[in-house]
Every structure is written in structure tokens, then in C-alpha cells.
Amino acid sequence: MISANQRTFITSLHLKKYRQKYRNFLVEGEKMVGELLKSISGESSSGFSMVALYGTKRWANENSGLLDPFYAFFNEVEDDDLKKVGTLTTPHGVLAVVALSEKTTQPTLKPGWLLYLDGLQDPGNLGTILRIADWFGVVGVFCSPDTTDAFGPKAIQAGMGACFRVNIQEDCSLEEVMNKYPQLPVLGAVMEGANVFSSELPSSGILVIGNEGKGIRANQMQRLTHRIAIPPGPGGGAESLNAAVATGILVATLTNKK
Amino acid sequence: MISANQRTFITSLHLKKYRQKYRNFLVEGEKMVGELLKSISGESSSGFSMVALYGTKRWANENSGLLDPFYAFFNEVEDDDLKKVGTLTTPHGVLAVVALSEKTTQPTLKPGWLLYLDGLQDPGNLGTILRIADWFGVVGVFCSPDTTDAFGPKAIQAGMGACFRVNIQEDCSLEEVMNKYPQLPVLGAVMEGANVFSSELPSSGILVIGNEGKGIRANQMQRLTHRIAIPPGPGGGAESLNAAVATGILVATLTNKK
Numbered sequence: 001m002i003s004a005n006q007r008t009f010i011t012s013l014h015l016k017k018y019r020q021k022y023r024n025f026l027v028e029g030e031k032m033v034g035e036l037l038k039s040i041s042g043e044s045s046s047g048f049s050m051v052a053l054y055g056t057k058r059w060a061n062e063n064s065g066l067l068d069p070f071y072a073f074f075n076e077v078e079d080d081d082l083k084k085v086g087t088l089t090t091p092h093g094v095l096a097v098v099a100l101s102e103k104t105t106q107p108t109l110k111p112g113w114l115l116y117l118d119g120l121q122d123p124g125n126l127g128t129i130l131r132i133a134d135w136f137g138v139v140g141v142f143c144s145p146d147t148t149d150a151f152g153p154k155a156i157q158a159g160m161g162a163c164f165r166v167n168i169q170e171d172c173s174l175e176e177v178m179n180k181y182p183q184l185p186v187l188g189a190v191m192e193g194a195n196v197f198s199s200e201l202p203s204s205g206i207l208v209i210g211n212e213g214k215g216i217r218a219n220q221m222q223r224l225t226h227r228i229a230i231p232p233g234p235g236g237g238a239e240s241l242n243a244a245v246a247t248g249i250l251v252a253t254l255t256n257k258k
Numbered sequence: 259m260i261s262a263n264q265r266t267f268i269t270s271l272h273l274k275k276y277r278q279k280y281r282n283f284l285v286e287g288e289k290m291v292g293e294l295l296k297s298i299s300g301e302s303s304s305g306f307s308m309v310a311l312y313g314t315k316r317w318a319n320e321n322s323g324l325l326d327p328f329y330a331f332f333n334e335v336e337d338d339d340l341k342k343v344g345t346l347t348t349p350h351g352v353l354a355v356v357a358l359s360e361k362t363t364q365p366t367l368k369p370g371w372l373l374y375l376d377g378l379q380d381p382g383n384l385g386t387i388l389r390i391a392d393w394f395g396v397v398g399v400f401c402s403p404d405t406t407d408a409f410g411p412k413a414i415q416a417g418m419g420a421c422f423r424v425n426i427q428e429d430c431s432l433e434e435v436m437n438k439y440p441q442l443p444v445l446g447a448v449m450e451g452a453n454v455f456s457s458e459l460p461s462s463g464i465l466v467i468g469n470e471g472k473g474i475r476a477n478q479m480q481r482l483t484h485r486i487a488i489p490p491g492p493g494g495g496a497e498s499l500n501a502a503v504a505t506g507i508l509v510a511t512l513t514n515k516k
Contacts, residue, residue: 110493124382128500135499137491158500165495197514233395233513235368237423241393241506242386242416248503249510255491256455 035161127158193229293419385416
């Protein structure tokens with residue numbers, strides 16, 4: 001059973017406004033909640049803490065090992081209850097309400113590559129970019145205030161749990177990131193940039209990723225120290241690449257230079 | 259006005275079954291129809307032909323140049339009519355019914371890179387992969403019989419018009435492709451494959467892309483002449499990359515070697 005109050009609270013978290021107000025967000029489905037529980041068990045260093053866990057009897061039985069440290073948060077419910085409060089059309093056995101700790105806003109970062117997302121709109125792209133960051137060991141992902149929410153339901157699904165492992169800081173300006181890491185060069189992909197495959201490029205830096213349709217904003221453009229590009233192949237006819245694919249190619253190439 | 263018969267026919271094309279039966283498919287929205295009209299005007303060498311075009315007065319006025327050669331196919335309708343027959347929740351002024359000519363099944367391909375999609379399930383990934391193929395000038399994309407339809411509405415939207423420019427052949431086996439191009443090596447990404455960034459690799463070939471969850475099928479695996487991998491970065495924690503992102507990184511790296 002989920003009470004009417006709980007239901008109101010959980011469904012409010014479908015919206016960014018309430019996620020920001022309460023600093024809580026939802027994680028849905030066996031796969032994503034599994035990633036979450038793994039990332040916040042052990043040392044609670046991940047910056048997240050459990051608020052409530054709603055799962056079916058079947059889910060609890062099949063995941064008793066994972067559930068054990070979180071039993072105090074657990075409420076047994078039916079799939080029908082999950083359907084009423086979740087965003088998935090077919091509920092997958094479990095839903096968690098998670099709090100973002102204040103700590104996540106001040107990660108201490110090792111040297112390496114950082115991403116700055118400049119007005120990225122599509123939550124699927126954002127989740128996919130976090131998955132890229134997670135794969136290649138990008139040390140931090142910073143989001144402009146108008147970038148879609150990394151903790152929205154679609155971004156979390158697309159990210160396959162990457163948001164629990166990657167250092168994410170939302171609502172920050174490129175200037176702040178540059179002030180925090182003044183030694184780092186700032187790279188961005190622009191049409192007439194240098195060929196990323198053949199150019200001499202730095203071994204660490206801030207890579208700026210622009211909006212899907214408009215690219216990097218004009219006022220950020222002037223902050224770039226290196227303008228790079230993914231040149232089209234001979235006979236290529238596309239106008240552009242998908243933003244997450246372009247990010248994948250750039251991060252893969254930059255982290256595997258030489 | 260769209261008649262009841264036309265409406266039944268157009269909505270039937272939401273389903274792969276009827277797209278295959280009639281060899282017709284839908285293209286929706288200003289952007290995608292614009293790409294379509296550009297690709298099939300001029301020489302009708304693209305393998306597609308117009309069946310019917312339904313657009314609002316506003317769309318027709320704003321696109322009179324593009325519309326001109328297709329005026330015989332044009333029916334003026336209201337946005338509300340489009341909503342009843344299309345798949346977009348917000349209709350974007352125009353919808354086209356297009357026929358696939360038989361010609362598209364036998365393209366003559368230049369030497370270069372081919373993709374074989376082995377059980378790819380997500381239409382968004384398929385469209386994004388066609389966009390990658392289009393950008394890097396991949397000479398042909400072949401799809402296994404159980405790969406999602408390249409001419410389904412979601413794949414077309416994600417592909418941003420790439421399906422009108424890339425040579426696509428659906429419903430074929432890897433064996434057929436290998437028989438047709440016996441001189442080409444066959445590459446596939448597998449966990450324990452050779453580092454794609456640092457290995458000596460061929461300059462053309464067939465790149466096999468596996469299913470999102472399961473990867474390349476066991477019986478295809480034995481046909482690979484080169485097993486490659488995108489190694490995770492130091493500190494990377496993701497289980498895998500998105501299928502389209504991995505394809506983008508592999509195609510970009512293979513087409514930009516040396």
C-alpha cells in the first residue's frame with residue numbers, strides 16, 4: 001500500500017521543480033534500482049541516500065541480498081500501486097525515492113577530462129552522455145542551468161545507472177567551472193574546428209557539448225581555447241551527428257590519443 | 259480532407275507488417291519531408307517514389323519550391339486531419355506516403371565500410387546509426403531479419419533523413435552479405451577484442467553491430483575475422499556503452515585510421 005500522501009509526494013517528483021525543491025528523485029525498475037543499491041551500500045560515499053523503497057514481494061524475494069541493508073526503508077506493494085506513482089508504463093517491480101546529499105555539489109576531482117553540457121535538451125542524450133562519461137572515466141560532468149535534469153526519469157533510464165557513479169554538478173556556469181580549474185584548456189566542437197583525429201590536442205581539459213539544434217552558445221564560444229571538429233567522411237551527406245554520438249566520438253578520441 | 263479509406267491505409271503503415279505488405283512507409287513533419295523531397299526530386303535515383311503528400315495550406319505556402327515537382331501528389335489538409343492518421347503527438351504540417359522501389363534492394367556499392375546490424379531492437383538506435391553511416395560515408399547498411407524496421411516512424415525521426423541517402427537493405431543474413439563481398443574482412447566488437455584505438459586494422463570491411471542487450475549472436479561470432487573492442491578508461495564503471503554510441507566510435511575510428 002502507498003498512502004495518498006506518499007502518492008502525492010512521489011508523483012510530484014516526476015517534475016524537475018519538485019525534485020529541486022525536495023532534493024529527492026525517483027529510481028524505477030529492477031535494473032536501475034539494482035545499480036542504485038550497489039552504489040550506495042558499502043561506504044555511503046556516493047552522495048545519495050535512501051528515502052523510501054517500494055517493491056513487490058517477488059522483487060524482494062529475488063533481491064534479498066541487495067535489499068538487506070535497506071530493509072528499514074522497504075514497503076511491500078503491488079505492481080498496480082507502482083503503476084499509479086511511477087513513470088514507467090510497465091512497472092518493473094520496484095521504485096526508490098532517493099535524496100541527493102549536499103556533498104555531491106562539491107566533488108574533489110582528479111586530473112583528467114571534464115564535460116560541460118551547454119543547454120542540452122534531450123534527457124535520453126543526457127543519460128547516454130553520462131554512460132559515456134562513466135565508461136571512459138570522465139572525472140566530472142557539469143550542466144548549465146538550462147540543461148535537462150540529470151535526475152529526471154528518462155535521463156536515469158537512458159544512463160543505465162551512470163548517474164550513481166559519475167560526479168555530476170547541475171546548475172553551474174562554464175565560468176564557474178573554468179574558475180575552479182583555471183589550468184585546464186577548454187575544448188568545443190564547431191563546424192570549422194581542427195580535425196580531432198589528426199590534430200595535436202591536450203591530454204586533459206574541459207570539453208563543452210552544445211545544444212542538440214543550436215550547438216555551443218555564442219558567448220561560450222569565445223571561451224574556447226581549442227576548436228575541434230569531427231570531419232564528415234568522403235561522400236557523407238548528414239547535416240550533423242546526434243549529440244550523444246558526437247560526445248562519444250570526442251571523448252573516445254581525446255582519452256585515447258597517442 | 260483525408261477519406262476514410264485513405265485514413266485506414268495510412269494508419270496501417272504504422273505497423274511493419276503493412277509497410278512490408280505494401281512496400282510503402284510514412285514520412286512526417288516539415289524537417290523529414292523536406293529531406294525526402296530533396297532526395298527524390300532531381301534524378302529519381304534514390305530508390306523512393308512519392309505516393310501521396312498531405313499538407314496544410316501554411317506548409318504548402320512556405321515550401322512552394324520544394325512542393326512544385328510533387329504537386330500532382332498533393333492534398334491540402336488541416337493539422338487535425340494529420341493528427342488522426344500520423345504518429346506524431348503534435349503534427350508538423352505535412353505527411354508523405356512513400357514507396358520503396360525494388361531497386362533499393364540491389365545497390366551497387368563502392369569499396370569502403372559496410373555495417374551489418376545483427377538483431378538491433380531500438381528504432382532510435384537504428385535511426386541514429388543511419389545518421390552515423392550518412393556522416394562518415396558508410397557505403398551500405400544491411401539489417402538482419404529480426405532488426406527493427408529502418409522505415410518505421412521512430413527510426414525515420416531519429417535518422418533525420420539519413421534513410422533517404424544511405425543504401426539500406428533489410429531482411430538479409432550476414433552470410434549473404436559476406437557472399438556478395440567475399441574480399442571484405444568481417445569485424446565485430448566483443449568484450450575481449452583488440453583495442454580499436456591502438457590496433458592495426460583493415461581499411462575497409464563489414465562491421466557487425468550486435469543487439470543492445472545480447473551483443474553479436476554466437477553463430478555470427480565465428481564468422482568474424484577481426485574481434486575489436488572499445489576499452490573502458492581508467493576508473494570507468496559502466497557495464498557497456500549505448501549501441502549507437504559504440505557504433506559511432508567504431509565507425510569514426512575505423513574511417514579515420516592513420
